[in-house]
Amino acid sequence: MHTDKIESKPVRGSIFPPNVDQGVYLAATDISYQITNGVFEQSTARILSGIKFFAEPKTLTGILGPSGSGKTSLLNILSGRLSSTGNKLVGGSIYLNGKKVTSRDLKSRCSYVMQNEMTIPYLTIEETLLYSAELRLPFLSAKERREKVRILLNDLGLVHCMHSIVGDDKVRSISGGERKRVILGTELISDPQILFIDEPTSGLDAFMAFQILQLLIKLAKTGRTIICSIHQPRTQVFQAFDEILLLSKGEVIYQGPSKSSVDYFSLIGYPVPENYNPTDYYLDLLVPRSNVEKFADNRLHSITYEQLRVLPELYLSSEYYDRVIKKIDEHLSRQYSPIPELLLFSRTSHTCFGWIRKKLFAFSVIVKRSFMNNARNTLGSLVIGVLINAFIAVVIGSIFFNLPSFTSDVGASFKNATNIVGALFFSVMVATFGAMIALESFTRFRIIFSRERAKGLYGPATYMLGKHVGDFFFEIIPIMVFSHIFYFMSNTNSVSYPEWNTLSQYLCYQLTILLTSWASYGLVYFICGITKSLELAYGIAPLIIIFFVIVSGFYVTVNKLPSWVSWIKYISFQRYSFSALVVNAFPPNKTWGPIQTDALLKQLSIDQTSFLLNAVVLVVLGIIYRIFACIAFALFFRNLGLE
Structure with missing residues (x-):
């Protein structure tokens, strides 16, 4: 058993085509998520509360927050991977181009890249992408799939190592940055218009992290809507995001342009110190401390639990919250052309022959x-x-x-x-x-x-x-x-x-x-x-x-x-x-x-x-x-x- 080898030769086409006319606009209203634990004495853990969210084409949006703030849960809900089951209750509505969608609709039009995506270790990069193409594009010919993989290898900068095995945590082979690009390529093979990525820079050094962000920026500029959760990006990585959503304990602290976040926090009384990474400051700020706990750096602010509870209210009364509401209202009132499904979910797959194939x-x-x-x-x-x-x-x-x-x-x-x-x-x-x-x-x-x-x-x-x-x-x-x-x-x-x-x-x-x-x-x-x-x-x-x-x-x-x-x-x-x-x-x-x-x-x-x-x-x-x-x-x- 073998896969067809791809020759290293000049390619036509690109995963970075000219800007599309429309793209996919995503809006979410009143997103909530809670988990009920216990049998006899039940307790409810509220993970997300009343979140309103908006993302548009040609933008790279980052979801930030301390550990346990609900970043990955929000990403899973927005992508349709998490819904109400058993002791888990998910609320709210999600819209794509003004149309309310179900989990199945989201899966058929979006792609999702996990933080610790597992791969088959002894497959080569080329084989990994070819098998991904076969799984996701069964209705294309073998020649068309090979051409798509050739384009991906070229645009992702993987041609030089296409015959190297991917490896995993036990089998060492390619670098962390190359492995991230391979995993990203397995999703890009189906040409999604909206892409969710959980922690795209985790485990990478500063150079590799910035390289991955540069790739995502380039993808976003083609008309795709890209949404990432990210834990603690460096300054250079933070500045690469067009929009950010800052979470704390499941509530929104800020949503808006990344460059405007510094002005917003100064406005509410928490100015970012000069020459200090804004995200480091935000994440330190959102971890409450007792009155006796202080930072070694006097420029930083300690925040108590009582002060932290006020931050979501300050955001709800800000112009940035009004901006999100306005964008959502405009989005729901506009008329859009239908969103194409990923090829895996195309109408051909709904026929008996398509299902069997x-x-x-x-x-x-x-x-x-x-x-x-x-x-x-x-x-x-x-x-x-x-x-x-x-x-x-x-x-x-x-x-x-x-x-x-x-x-x-x-x-x-x-x-x-x-x-x-x-x-x-x-x-x-x-x-x-x-x-x-x-x-x-x-x-x-x-x-x-x-x-x-x-x-x-x-x-x-x-x-x-x-x-x-x-x-x-x-x-x-x-x-x-x-x-x-x-x-x-x-x-x-x-x-x-x-x-x-x-x-x-x-x-x-x-x-x-x-x-x-x-x-x-x-x-x-x-x-x-x-x-x-x-x-x-x-x-x-x-x-x-x-x-x-x-x-x-x-x-x-x-x-x-x-x-x-x-x-x-x-x-x-x-x-x-x-x-x-x-x-x-x-x-x-x-x-x-x-x-x-x-x-x-x-x-x-x-x-x-x-x-x-x-x-x-x-x-x-x-x-x-x-x-x-x-x-x-x-x-x-x-x-x-x-x-």
Whole structure:
């Protein structure tokens, strides 16, 4: 699997076209957001209160405020990513070009860049943008998508490093500024007219931060509406914004031209000291202190909690608030032409054929990028897994080495049969725990799923199926190495029965281990779907496996289980794996030396003596686990990584 390479050659077109005639005007009225916590004694935390906001084309607007002021929450609401659900209540109205819009309308016309946007680490910059183009522009031809990516690489200044992998916090490759531009490029590929960016300069040095702001200014001047949240910009970065909105505890302190903010704060009695960064002053000012706390710099003002409560009222009585109200009123009374949707949400996608095409493109992208990421990370995804499984096979195989078959003595034969059953059970356990390694990677990459799902790129089922297909080869090879080595070292199927030859037994053994791994990975997906952290996943996984193992029939025969726990045997894949392996080694209605295999199966309480039926149940359980995983992802990870 590969992506088409883009040649470094002169390009036509640009992401910086001439100014558009209209652009997108955004207005918001009475935006509020509160969270209710507790069950018996409920408490309400108010995050945003009655905010009125306006942004227009050809402007770069910054949302500033101390930590916890509500910057990211406001950005998420304005972009349609945060709406009322459960204990979260969002109020107010949002308008695009005078028309009141829903969350779906906002998603279909806006793009959003997260502060800590996660990428597939072993993809190159070129591949990252190409796959983004395939996800977002499925209705364009491959040639058109490649041309768009070529233009992006050129305009974002990434041509020189287009074949470098993107990397992440663990895999170092390109610089922070280059990575920011790559992430920005994945959103610009769909040519949005309104762009939301959370903390575009975080983690960058002064030079890189200014470079990113220069790029955003250039984008804004083409007619786009760009809105950023930013924590504590340097003076040079602050001066790059056309408009700013200053928040404190969810209320507006100031909204207007960035250059006028100094005059405003002087007017209300808080002048910015000479040669001092205005944003540093504002953010220090908006953190209240007690009367005894003072700044070391005497030029700075300490503000008490009582004084801070007055600042929103001063803004509401200012000309800058009147300016925002006037702009909103003018905006709502004007007539605009319709706003074009992003190509992903074009009318073509609403047809049956368009819906299928979009799903297939998303599936193919998830498969290709998962496979490519694993293929480049062979040390982490394959080599280590193969070596560990080979080591385990040799160690356990040496313990169960060349297990003896039956003898003429019934007691000794039963003892030998018990040893073989124990070896088969260990095969099941290794295949089960071999899938647990996926907890870490799947937990990390589900953030990518949550964010791309929030952008309307695909749903849980598409992601689950594509991720499984892309990872399948790298999941089965290690466990197949184990099962092959252990099978021949332990000699668990040393006796051939009529019409049941050694090759058949070997293939059935390998198939059972493969299906056990299939079901185990399905369970891992489900566990990742019901846990919100890797630590919790690692805690819950052994607990579920212990219950499944207890009812598998090895430690306690299933007919001896108490009624309150016996129902688990029907959903325990280890039970069917264990039964399939034992039935394969000791087929019913046969003799194993002096032992009747039916008697042995009865002693182990293996009531399902059909190998084929056990295998089919393993397939079905793997599917059921994945269905429930999809449901869990749909319900529990709607906002993962979006906060």
